[in-house]
Amino acid sequence: MLPRPIPKEPAPWAFPTPQERALDNGARLLVYPVPGQHVISTRVVIPAPLSSEPRDREGVATLVSRTMDEGTEQRTGEEMAELLERNGVGLAAAATEGGIVMEVDATRPQLSTGLELLTECLSQPVFDQGEVRRHQRQRLADIEQALARPASRAALEWIATKYAPAARASRPSGGGAETVAAITRDDLAAFHRDHVGPRGATVVVAGDIDVDEATADVARTLGSWGAESGSAATEPADNPTAADAARIVFVDRPGSVQTEIYLGASGPSRRVPGGWAPYPALAYLLGGSPSSRIDALLREEKGYTYGMRATFRPRLRGGEVLVSGSVRGDVTAESLDLLLGVLDGAAADGFTAEEVKAAVDFVGKTAPARYATADVIADEAAHLAFDGLGTSFVTDYLEGLRSLDPQRLQRDWAAVAHDWTVVLVGDADAAAEQVRALGRGDVTVVS
Structure with missing residues (x-):
């Protein structure tokens, strides 16, 4: 044999x-x-x-x-x-x-x-x-x-x-x-x-x-293409954060049976010190698959959502960390509380070695398939060109994945996981007071 x-x-x-x-x-x-x-x-x-x-x-x-x-x-x-x-x-x-x-x-x-x-x-x-x-x-x-x-x-x-x-x-x-x-x-x-x-x-x-x-x-x-045409060298402007950004806004949709949750905070740019590698891994661990921490709780255990996603969105200046998805309207407050608990818990308690390995394997080993076609390669090169970066950026952060450990991921997540700006779109009459009762920040209702 x-x-x-x-x-x-x-x-x-x-x-x-x-x-x-x-x-x-x-x-x-x-x-x-x-x-x-x-x-x-x-x-x-x-x-x-x-x-x-x-x-x-x-x-x-x-x-x-x-x-x-x-x-x-x-x-x-x-x-x-x-x-x-x-x-x-x-x-x-x-x-x-x-x-x-x-x-x-x-x-x-x-x-x-x-x-x-x-x-x-x-x-x-x-x-x-x-x-x-x-x-x-x-x-x-x-x-x-x-x-x-x-x-x-x-x-x-x-x-x-x-x-x-x-x-x-x-x-x-x-x-x-x-x-x-x-x-x-x-x-x-x-x-x-x-x-x-x-x-x-x-x-x-x-x-x-x-x-x-x-x-x-x-x-x-x-x-x-004539060199006498306009120059494309305009510098992007800064995007300052509002003084009262860390609050909850409830957009009222009377009668809605679902509530859209959209929350985020300031995140890194692609030029973040230490490299970009931790952030795709963090997005995967928290909201990148049905087995991620958010979906494991809100979808698989509670049945409150069809799925929620976490992502890091770099901008030309700074960036954002975002979590979004819809939940049943009757569990709006509980879902928000559980979601923020997951995000806060990851900053306080960190991640296991098994979780880190799963994230590193997924992000790193699926890269060849993600970048297999000419149109995706051209798109990635175009997006990075806006930031003054070449596609060696991708190679570098994939290489950086190999050195990630639980301590690094906990430290980098704790650095961004605070001062959440939260927006809810749903039936405010049915859920706004319950959200206020959570004590997680000022709640403003808008039509």
């Missing part, structure tokens, strides 16, 4: 290393050769942070990102859409805290066409009045929908409570109803002129492509 094989520990995994080139117009190029990934993913990262928007026109960056492909100096929006569909090219854009990302996904034979159309949208948008109005109405509808959904309503109330009113982070990234309604076609053109340009931008290309071929394609297309 053959002896039973003994599994070995997998070898350490590293994020793919890019080849970097400089384009003549001031942008930099990062090429990630990924064999077998025949759909090439391209991202253009334009670091024009949301804090660069005029205060009375917040949302203009979002509308710019949504309308740059809705007509150019060479073709109408319908012609652009038809050409993209005919060539099987996917083109999209979005505005984030750090700036605007435009993306193109295309097979190798159609990559040149995709890059040409992307360059055209970046350099020659006309911001047709009809299309601007259409996207403006759509954004206003998005705002109404966000207020109607408990999860997004809770997130909006949380940022408004957590951050000082002057902070850009206290308001929706896509702008509010008043500021979006005030935006004109000329506002889009002015923002594009002033902030959307190649200087300071990063181009990421990932897929099964030769580095020299990718460089030549990008230099011929995006490299012609």
Whole structure:
């Protein structure tokens, strides 16, 4: 009989290393050769942070990102859409805290066409009045929908409570109803002129492509994007915390049978001293799986929720630790008390060696699968570019996982697990007094 094989520990995994080139117009190029990934993913990262928007026109960056492909100096929006569909090219854009990302996904034979159309949208948008109005109405509808959904309503109330009113982070990234309604076609053109340009931008290309071929394609297309365009080098602003952030806000939804819980505190940025490694592990231990501490109690033992999640969200300046999910309305106060007990208990009592090993194994050993495709590699590189970091950041924190121990995780969790800002969205008449009775902070009810 053959002896039973003994599994070995997998070898350490590293994020793919890019080849970097400089384009003549001031942008930099990062090429990630990924064999077998025949759909090439391209991202253009334009670091024009949301804090660069005029205060009375917040949302203009979002509308710019949504309308740059809705007509150019060479073709109408319908012609652009038809050409993209005919060539099987996917083109999209979005505005984030750090700036605007435009993306193109295309097979190798159609990559040149995709890059040409992307360059055209970046350099020659006309911001047709009809299309601007259409996207403006759509954004206003998005705002109404966000207020109607408990999860997004809770997130909006949380940022408004957590951050000082002057902070850009206290308001929706896509702008509010008043500021979006005030935006004109000329506002889009002015923002594009002033902030959307190649200087300071990063181009990421990932897929099964030769580095020299990718460089030549990008230099011929995006490299012609005029250097006379606006600079994308605006520095992000700080986001100060409100003086009364550590409190409980109950958003009243009469008759609601569930309560959305959304709580958080200030957390680390990606540049935190000691490295990022502890934070994905902490998120997994507390709210990253059905066996995490939160779900083990509130879902598996009590049956109060379908599931709650914990996460660390780094920002360009600082960051946040967040826990969210919905519970049965009739156990709102008890659920909140139990949830805060889990979070406080982890800071006071720490974690076992078995828990730490499970978290390290999950975060580290699933990384190769999480970053297996070209689009995910390109997305990760784009997000890190906003923060001035390369994808070696991922390799470094995965390596740092190997040295984590219970003492380190308890220390790092205790450093952030306090001064909670708590938002509840549910039936305040049925639960607000019970929440007050917990004695866990001032409770404010809003409609």
